[in-house]
Amino acid sequence: MSAELSADIVVIGAGIVGALAAQRLARQGASVLILEAGPRLERARVVAAFRNSPFKGNWMAPYPPSPWAPHPIYVPQDNGYLKQAGPYPYPAEYIRAVGGTTWHWAAQAWRLVPNDVRIKSLYGVGVDWPLSYEELDPWYQEAEELLGVAGADNTGSPRQHPFPMAPVAEPWSMRRVRERLAPAYPVVANTVARNSRGYDGRPACVGNNSCQPICPVNAQYLGINAVEAAEAAGAKVIPNAVVYRIEHDVKGHIAAVHYYAPDKSEHRVTGTTFILAANGVESPKLLLLSASDTYPNGLANRSGMVGRHLMDHPSTSLTFYADEELWLGRGPQSPSSINTLRDGAFRSQHAPYRLDFTNISQVLNVTNDLIKEGVYGAEFEKQLRWRAARQINVKNVLEVLPNPDNRITLSAEKDAMGIPKPEAHYAIDDYTRRAAEVSKADFARIAELMGGTGLRYSADGQFANNQHITGTMSMGNDPATSVVDAFGRTHDHENLFVCSTGVMPTAATMNSTLTGVALALRTAEHILPAKNSHAATAHVGHETSLA
Amino acid sequence: MVPDKLDGVSASHDHPADPSRRRLLAGLLTAYTASLIPWALAQPAPHADRGAFTALSALLVGRQALDAAQATRLYDALATASPHFPADVQALLTLINERHIDPLQLQGVLDGEHSPLAPLPRSIMSAWTLGVVGSGENARCVAYETALDAVIVADVLKPPTYAYGAYGSWTGKPS
Ligand SMILES: Cc1cc2nc3c(=O)[nH]c(=O)nc-3n(C[C@H](O)[C@H](O)[C@H](O)COP(=O)(O)OP(=O)(O)OC[C@H]3O[C@@H](n4cnc5c(N)ncnc54)[C@H](O)[C@@H]3O)c2cc1C
Ligand code: SF4
Numbered sequence: 001m002s003a004e005l006s007a008d009i010v011v012i013g014a015g016i017v018g019a020l021a022a023q024r025l026a027r028q029g030a031s032v033l034i035l036e037a038g039p040r041l042e043r044a045r046v047v048a049a050f051r052n053s054p055f056k057g058n059w060m061a062p063y064p065p066s067p068w069a070p071h072p073i074y075v076p077q078d079n080g081y082l083k084q085a086g087p088y089p090y091p092a093e094y095i096r097a098v099g100g101t102t103w104h105w106a107a108q109a110w111r112l113v114p115n116d117v118r119i120k121s122l123y124g125v126g127v128d129w130p131l132s133y134e135e136l137d138p139w140y141q142e143a144e145e146l147l148g149v150a151g152a153d154n155t156g157s158p159r160q161h162p163f164p165m166a167p168v169a170e171p172w173s174m175r176r177v178r179e180r181l182a183p184a185y186p187v188v189a190n191t192v193a194r195n196s197r198g199y200d201g202r203p204a205c206v207g208n209n210s211c212q213p214i215c216p217v218n219a220q221y222l223g224i225n226a227v228e229a230a231e232a233a234g235a236k237v238i239p240n241a242v243v244y245r246i247e248h249d250v251k252g253h254i255a256a257v258h259y260y261a262p263d264k265s266e267h268r269v270t271g272t273t274f275i276l277a278a279n280g281v282e283s284p285k286l287l288l289l290s291a292s293d294t295y296p297n298g299l300a301n302r303s304g305m306v307g308r309h310l311m312d313h314p315s316t317s318l319t320f321y322a323d324e325e326l327w328l329g330r331g332p333q334s335p336s337s338i339n340t341l342r343d344g345a346f347r348s349q350h351a352p353y354r355l356d357f358t359n360i361s362q363v364l365n366v367t368n369d370l371i372k373e374g375v376y377g378a379e380f381e382k383q384l385r386w387r388a389a390r391q392i393n394v395k396n397v398l399e400v401l402p403n404p405d406n407r408i409t410l411s412a413e414k415d416a417m418g419i420p421k422p423e424a425h426y427a428i429d430d431y432t433r434r435a436a437e438v439s440k441a442d443f444a445r446i447a448e449l450m451g452g453t454g455l456r457y458s459a460d461g462q463f464a465n466n467q468h469i470t471g472t473m474s475m476g477n478d479p480a481t482s483v484v485d486a487f488g489r490t491h492d493h494e495n496l497f498v499c500s501t502g503v504m505p506t507a508a509t510m511n512s513t514l515t516g517v518a519l520a521l522r523t524a525e526h527i528l529p530a531k532n533s534h535a536a537t538a539h540v541g542h543e544t545s546l547a
Numbered sequence: 548m549v550p551d552k553l554d555g556v557s558a559s560h561d562h563p564a565d566p567s568r569r570r571l572l573a574g575l576l577t578a579y580t581a582s583l584i585p586w587a588l589a590q591p592a593p594h595a596d597r598g599a600f601t602a603l604s605a606l607l608v609g610r611q612a613l614d615a616a617q618a619t620r621l622y623d624a625l626a627t628a629s630p631h632f633p634a635d636v637q638a639l640l641t642l643i644n645e646r647h648i649d650p651l652q653l654q655g656v657l658d659g660e661h662s663p664l665a666p667l668p669r670s671i672m673s674a675w676t677l678g679v680v681g682s683g684e685n686a687r688c689v690a691y692e693t694a695l696d697a698v699i700v701a702d703v704l705k706p707p708t709y710a711y712g713a714y715g716s717w718t719g720k721p722s
Contacts, residue, residue, distance in 0.1 A: 051691045052691070056677075076682075172719060197714075206710040208708050208709060208711065209704075209705070214708070216710075325721065327704065327721040331711060363700055363704065364677075367696040368677070370676075371676065371677075374651075375651065377650030381610065381695075381699050385700060388700055
């Protein structure tokens with residue numbers, strides 16, 4: 001065992017959520033050590049790996065897992081890392097590397113709507129959050145200013161202060177969708193961590209249309225930017241440090257964490273306060289893995305809820321040809337949505353949803369389709385241009401309710417380091433399925449308004465996953481039913497906090513990262529209050545650029 | 548309709564006529580196939596296998612020009628991936644020559660007859676249009692920016708990871 005490391009704050013996981021909590025704490029003068037299972041990546045190499053990949057539609061292809069810190073891979077085949085216990089598959093995607101999964105996110109950086117945190121009281125489903133939207137607002141603002149979020153005011157989420165940036169310029173394709181769906185459906189600009197002007201030393205978007213899997217120019221905020229900010233504030237990152245055990249003392253305080261280096265040498269790191277930020281799958285795995293005689297069910301698990309209430313956003317979709325040339329693929333990938341179905345009395349009956357339009361170039365999909373159909377000869381080129389110009393896709397982003405049977409457990413199978421793999425138990429209930437059914441009418445109406453032909457609905461009962469891992473370490477006021485309190489502190493261990501989308505008690509309809517970051521900044525403030533600020537009053541120096 | 552769009556990609560149709568080579572490639576085509584790809588008659592072809600690949604490629608992708616260097620690269624990659632490849636190409640070209648099969652009908656014909664050649668058109672199409680040779684674990688990327696799916700839409704779109712243009716340049720109507 002090597003010499004021990006120590007810090008005031010030890011953070012497990014260098015993803016966007018943990019790194020932003022780390023940078024805030026480091027700025028307050030704490031010594032911060034971030035242990036990250038995966039290696040450092042270089043943006044240029046990721047870009048090259050994508051260009052050289054035979055699987056351009058698979059955004060994980062440029063991110064091969066390292067043997068000591070595997071992550072799930074499904075193409076060309078399942079690498080068997082995330083075991084599936086069923087009944088419905090939960091093919092989570094995440095990246096274990098310095099910077100984490102947002103290397104290849106779409107940067108949709110949404111707030112919830114206020115009613116999302118009160119669905120039990122209002123609609124009799126799910127649970128209420130232990131805090132209100134109003135309490136979240138300043139933390140959203142701070143998160144938005146750190147990430148550099150561009151957005152418009154008409155998306156349904158109230159705010160006290162302006163967005164840091166005006167919305168990103170609307171691609172032609174989305175302009176036409178917006179114009180043609182009005183007034184039946186208001187199509188709004190997505191709220192995104194993508195620069196509509198130079199921001200914080202990073203350039204404005206130049207439309208590479210590869211936001212997933214990699215923004216080549218740093219116009220989209222990534223976890224690696226958060227890591228660099230933490231390092232600039234004095235935090236130290238140890239890459240290739242696979243934490244495999246969290247150790248407690250006789251009083252139930254966390255005393256240390258243990259990690260393996262790639263050569264499987266063991267290292268112990270002590271600290272005063274510990275932050276678990278290894279994402280919504282690996283974090284509960286680590287808590288379960290750290291079981292001891294005193295805590296036979298794992299740490300922070302008095303309630304038995306660690307790993308339970310796994311939620312995400314399933315989607316069904318419609319693909320069709322519009323009756324005019326739209327040419328998806330010019331500009332960023334995720335520009336526009338319909339937000340009016342995110343809330344309403346119907347939530348007592350079925351899930352709410354956001355309707356999401358992609359602006360991902362259709363060329364790859366269309367080419368694959370044509371080859372599959374055997375369209376050869378002069379017709380190939382004609383069809384390729386016709387379809388790539390007109391093909392469009394709309395999907396729903398459906399809420400899933402917390403259900404304790406949906407969960408992450410430890411698999412009996414182990415990875416190359418001898419650490420148990422995570423296992424997913426997942427089902428999609430009728431509440432969500434009913435909404436998928438209801439949204440078909442929206443799909444049909446949208447296609448009609450766009451003069452759609454060649455309508456292709458996703459297969460009944462088949463849901464795509466959106467990779468918004470939530471719920472597995474839910475926050476709540478009651479230690480009997482939740483894992484952490486409203487500040488992210490584990491009910492069972494005074495100096496162990498969780499910073500993750502996994503603390504969200506419900507999933508709502510919006511991509512969860514901004515909420516995860518906002519909650520983490522609030523946790524950081526709780527651990528070590530900022531000397532002279534509160535985000536609610538200290539929104540410094542941004543342009544007033546409300547659209 | 549295409550050649551002007553191919554500037555800088557297709558050098559091949561500029562080759563000076565070489566009677567011996569022209570005979571070679573012409574010898575691989577019938578009047579039927581030559582009528583689909585008349586430009587190919589003037590193609591230099593180092594030997595029969597490569598000539599047959601060029602001709603079959605042209606029939607499948609339906610273009611009136613193909614980049615010679617790309618053809619060489621793709622042929623080498625495909626032939627390395629499958630030892631039967633050269634013979635299969637010859638056989639499929641012969642089939643099309645003899646039976647005058649319309650490229651648009653080709654896959655249906657091969658599938659319907661359970662022909663052992665049925666996977667061949669797709670693997671050639673995939674190489675030219677996606678730049679991908681082989682499948683599954685054996686898939687390899689041999690072209691990206693110069694794959695035909697990028698070239699065919701190059702007047703409107705950039706391949707993903709290449710900047711479209713200055714901020715906001717995507718707001719206008721594509722022309
Ligand atoms: C294709 C795709 C698109 C997405 N698009 C969006 C979007 O548009 N908007 C949105 O809000 N969300 C999006 N997401 C989800 C988003 O990426 C996650 O919500 C976000 O990354 C969560 O951040 P995190 O820091 O909690 O976890 P991660 O980013 O996963 O980071 C966790 C870190 O912990 C490390 N770690 C794990 N185990 C250990 C261990 N044992 N020891 C040490 N370190 C460990 C990991 O290596 C990783 O670096 C997308 C996800 C995918 C896959
Ligand atoms: S469109 Fe390009 S520049 Fe803009 S965010 Fe996406 S990848 Fe980055």
